[in-house]
Amino acid sequence: MTRSQLPELPIRAVLPELLDVLARHRAAVLTAPPGTGKTTVVPLALAGAGLRVLVAEPRRLAVRAAAARMGVSYTIRGERHVGADPRVEVVTTGVLLQRLQRDQELSGVDVVMLDECHERHLDADTALAFLLDVRDTLRPDLRLLATSATADAAPWARLLGGGRTAPVVRAAGTAHPVETVWAPPHRPVAPPHGTRVDPALLSHVAHVVRRALAERDGDVLCFLPGAGEIARVAGMLAGEGVEVLQVHGQAPARVQDAVLSPGAGRRVVLATSVAESSLTVPGVRVVVDSGLAREPRTDHARGLGSLVTVRVSRASADQRAGRAGREAPGTVYRCWSPAEHERLADHARPEIAVADLTGFALQAACWGVPDARGLALLDPPPPAALSAALRTLHVLGALEPAAAGSPARTGGGAPAPDGEGTAAGRETEALALGRVTGRGRRMALAGVHPRLARALIDLGPAAAEVVALLSEQLPRQASDDLVEVWRSARRGGDGFAARWRQEVRRLARAATPPADVTTRAGGAVPAGGAVPGLGRGAGQPDEALAGTVVALAFPERVARRRGGGFLMASGTEARPAGGSRLASATWLAVAVADRPTGSATARVRQAVEIDEEIARLAVPVTTEEEVGWRVPPGGRRGDVSARLVERLGAIELSSTPLDDVDVRPALLAGLRAEGVLTWTKEALAVRDRLAFCHRALGDPWPPVAGWHDLLELAGHWLEPELSRARRRADLEVVDVAAALRRLVPWSERLDAVAPERVEVPSGSRVRVDYSGEQPVLAVKLQELFGWQETPRIAGVPLLVHLLSPAGRPVAVTGDLASFWRDGYRSVRAELRGRYPRHPWPEDPLTAAPTRHTNRRT
Template sequence: MASHPFDLDRIGRDLPFTASVPRLREALRGGVAVVQAPPGTGKTTVVPPVVADLVAAGDEAEPNAGRVVVVQPRRVAARAAARRLAALTGTTAGDVVGWSVRGEHRTSARTRVEFVTPGIMLRRLLSEPELPGTAAVVLDEVHERGVESDLLVGMLAELRQLREDLVLVAMSATVDAARFAALLGGDEPAPVVDCPSALHPLDVVWEPGPQRLDERGVTPAFLSHVARVTARAHTRALAEDPSADALVFLPGAREVARVAAELRAPGVEVLELHGQLPPREQDRAVAGRAPGDPPRIVVGTSLAESSLTVSGVRLVVDSGLARQPRRDAGRGISGLVTVSASKASAEQRAGRAARQGPGTAVRCYDDAAWGAMPAHTVPEVRTADLTVACLALAVWGSPGGDGLALPDPLPPRARADAEEVLRGLGATDEGGRATELGRVLMTLPVDPRWGRALLDGSDLVGSRLTAQVLAALSDAPRIQGADVPAHLRALRGGKAGDAARWTRDVARLERMVDAPGTYDEQRAVEAGPPEGAVPAESREGAVVALARPEWIARRVDASGDQWLLASGTRAGLEAGSPLRHHEWLAVAELSRAAGRAAAGTGAVIRAAAPLDADTAQLTAGTLAREETRASFANGRVLTRRVRAVGAIELSATPVTADPETGGAAVRDALVRDGLDLLPWDDAARALRARLALLHRHLGEPWPAVDDAALVASLDTWLGPELRDLARGASLRSIRVADALRRLLPWPEAARLDELVPHRLAVPSGNTARIDYPPVFSDAEPEQPPVVAVKLQECFGWAATPRVVDGRVPVQFHLLSPGRATLAITDDLASFWSGPYAQVRAEMRGRYPKHPWPEDPWNAVATAKTSRALRRER
């Protein structure tokens, strides 16, 4: 039996996008379209039923064969959109229109339009790559550029090459439609359906306040300023329009709770809206007030920026701040950081006040802060941890996204780090392909690290406790004192957070791990832990450590201010935390910080559970090891046999180094600290300088002897000495010149003293040392070899000597009898013919005992005084 068409007249009444429906139908003749429409135009409400009717009309044989799946970035938005469309169709949610979000599914066999989150859609696509039963996919709010949404763009574009019947629509609230049209269109860009919507009059007011951010985050003074500004502005708005409600934008749940508490007063209803609230409270904030209800102030995060329309809003108060993912590669920390919102976000926030009538937007910052805002929000793929993304791409068959039409490629460093994590988990092989375990982990609605902990922790401490810990941490809640066990006790007693949702999540996770064939069908999933395997106080910590072994931490000092993590990072723990008296912790959440709690480390522990040394080793995986570690200090190799968990040493015993380990320690020290560690003497420096000049002018086979070249060839020229040092010899015993001679090429080395002689014979019969220039790079100006000699020893010398087969002139520093430099020249003939006369005039009175002939060409070259010369005659 054919389905009835949607009543688009009823659904689209008073919605601006209704006027664009004919153009959308025309665009979808090719099966792909991009919709560009501002927030509040009704695209999320109108487009899905239009697509559903087109799909049904196009399949005359089986008009009910395919469902339209609408991907919404957030759970609350998916539920709200589904409820609204269901109400407009006169049906109940879960009938013709339904939704699927984490832990909540309302669909039926009659469902034609299903709203889902990107995570649900991604896992569905990976488990059934051809999407049987799905006729169309609508990607809403693609401009938000979440990682999972970006992946869906590339994967669905590739799927459509195999399934030409699959209808794809991407919807954006900003002017970046051309990018998605090119990605989804294949050979030709997909058509773009534009729906410009003129706002009602919007008055923008600037209300700057105190400093917004400091090292601890959003300042309390600024939050109080936002509350005062909101209260005043809402009072004014109500005086003009008693139906006016207010919407306040803040970066996170903590700030929302603080401002909401300050705003609560008789005669006004203050509601919070953020991702950590129970679904019922989220839905209540979005629904708008009923007749007779008091005026409302909704205090929320960016949830309501573009994907949600909060009915009745005539006033927007914007903090200008947002919480965005950031990744600290050096510390291995990923998390949400409070930053300035983008101009695009601020414009969308302000526009929420003028969707249903004239409105006012109050910005709690000045035009200087506005000017410093970035134009657009940075795509999440550039700043977030990519472990889930890389696992999804591996399961899809495109490791790292190679070959996929992604909006942005994965950043190489973040990709490499994520792939290393996945290999460590056993989720991918060395080629980046997903393993059996990796495919299982991708089906679990948790980070792969937590998924691995779910599987392994069930064997170690039982599936119930494992599920409880992971469910408690799944939404990264703010945990008082960072104490995970205390947070669990509060959840069990129904006193913290959304205990009801936590209970549902626990049951769902338990079912997953206990399901037959979840991973290893021979693996027996036990109801409880192996007898005595983990002490009772460490059981929660064991689950956390299985997920993040690199974050196993040991107290550095008795106060508990600083902790050393297995990764090598140091972190602080807030004062007053009950965890400070423990020696070991398993850290579940770590964030960058510069406040007192970080104790000068740059990071602070936000969630952790106690651990003991034995359990730390048991859960650390490959980080728990016993190995020989050698270091080079004070001119000698020090070698120890170390038991450690990553960077955390448990014990160390001095041992005799083997040549390989000791040599590697010396080599690493030279690479790190430079060749100045070696005992260079004059002979070694001179030989190196001579070789450098030969390489510069003659090239191969004369070796390069700059720092980089010598470090790269340490084993070639310093190998025996490295082995001696490894056996305990002192650095002072090395003869660097002898070592450098191993680089001499043969038979060319026989000409070394001819090409770059040590000394030069001068006309007086003496020899003078040639000082060759120190090693310099090819980019630096060339310096000449220098001979410093008394002027009188060079009388009659016309031809300036050259070295390196006549290629390089020697520069003369002609000295007075007192060894002061009188002249510098590399052209002796010119010197005798010109500047010498002036030098003679100035010096003959100062040094009367030495010869200063008028004719230097025919004078006797000598190092002696005039009297000594006369006696010889």
């Protein structure tokens, strides 16, 4: 297709306006519904105006499709094709980032078109931020065009305007009408959980596809969340007399080509979200939408990433439905109800909000903004996720240690230093967070995740085959033993093996060390850096090499067997699948793991058996004195632990007991965690009396009502015992009551201020209960005859609990005089018949108090 042969598509109506605003403003946002030709017509029109155009697409499938339709060049990772028109090239956003890192000025490019920006892929957001920086500092002539299939252009216009608002060009679509058919399951199905999708829903989707084939003409495009679900539904559709194509990110090129070409007969295309936009599947008149998609999730605390199945947003559902009306009127069958549709989120969450940000942080660090402050991003990176990413980069050696006295910042919020935004300010920012190292720059240009790039650079071309395995999503049926997967790829003749071999060649070139690094044991290491070498391995050389690659890439996932599972260096427990050969290993290097929703244990997806030598190579071993309060695994009661411990991350390798060390901090930790002390009734009574004195009189009586208060004063009342104690048992035998008496101020006497007992008129010495807010005296009523006034302790009146002869409360009063006057008569009337042997005088004030019964007559 040449520029003089631009197809008659709706986008042509706005081309003059678009060319004009780009010439005048150097930036524009183009909104156009699916099928209007923005992806293929606009680049050719720009080239026809004498401009050299670079088109960035979010997916490889879209790159190949757009380039094929335009007859232009394209570049994806590991593959480059030269087309007929040299003025237009289509690349993935990942390739665009690589070019920007190599050549910030983008020499030879006049216009960069970021297609499908509404999808909010992290690479696309990052690339746009870098391009805006380039335009503002190096290339004011660079034209930027963001295109979107949605009408919400305001955020992009503000971003591209650089303080103003960039022009928005809107193309009216002539999309054909799409009828909506609601087709929810007849019976409730379980919601998605992690990556699990209820088989009943997949069976229902297959049924709806059959229904669509019977009720409508044309090809059917069916959206499913992942390759596994696609394969299962494809199996259910076998024998339907139609061609079934499976399209996902790992689909072979021949399948992608077949999807983008008209079929000889009716087809069913089962696809993930890769088919939502950016390409037209010819012949499609029907869309069947499962309503599900996969999104990344990252457990930053454990260093684990996974994909989860989620409900699509309404915007995504509309995008999917639009596939049916690209070429003619169509129909969308939605496998959910209208009520469920109303509850869908308006838009999907941007990838920057949910993804692992290690690669993003490395790109930003190479750009000179390690904390991403100052980058023109629609959404800032979450501070916790960015902080975790920067820590990972430090561990991988991609960032230098932060400059002394310059605390790292992650995610903004602090005042900007003087000079921010200038070269000097950016240098200050980089120093504060740790400037990118030479090795970090090589890692950024390797085209794989920084973790894998670290292993590739450290071990050299020999690691390329294993890194290539880990840089792609492995086949669904792949073994959990990565060495077995590796050998299968070597033997295989399938599409995965072909892509793997192509990636191996690319990575081997990327791993070849430049002149400023030294090589040893087949590994390339930055000059002056640590030199990792291959260990003996857990068996054959394949195991040793694969284990070393995985251990260097994921050091926190080095794991040693413990009980029925494995403890990773990060401190997370992991378990292989039941029956796995890996379960019998002593050490593992875990390449792929996830944590099922609601589980504290990680699930090992792919790993390699290694030995301790490789584990020590990947994870620094520390030796330190450990004095603390330790609860043994599976135990409930802790005790003092004083050991010299050798650790590999969270994995304890060995320990030796330590003598003659101060264990007071450990004992105090035990007191805080478990109490430990034996609290007798006497000890509790002393504590309550001391607490009452503080409430009633204040200083110098100390606060002891709460356990926290007592711990704060432990140096006073427990000092002798703490000095002598070495273990839990020594604290359990402490006389707590005697120890607490050390808290009585030197100028006071506890028995004088808060006596343990009070003498009542009968001559009995009755214990006072100080546990409540007011001291309580519980005594039989007959023992108080003649006691007119309620006694006080430290100025606080006693609360008198008057007891029956059987010891049961009959009245509670803080004013005895009032009780004798107003309450005694009713008590006497009620109880004198029940307890006739006890005195019940008419005048209790003149009667003799007694603790005995009446004499027999």
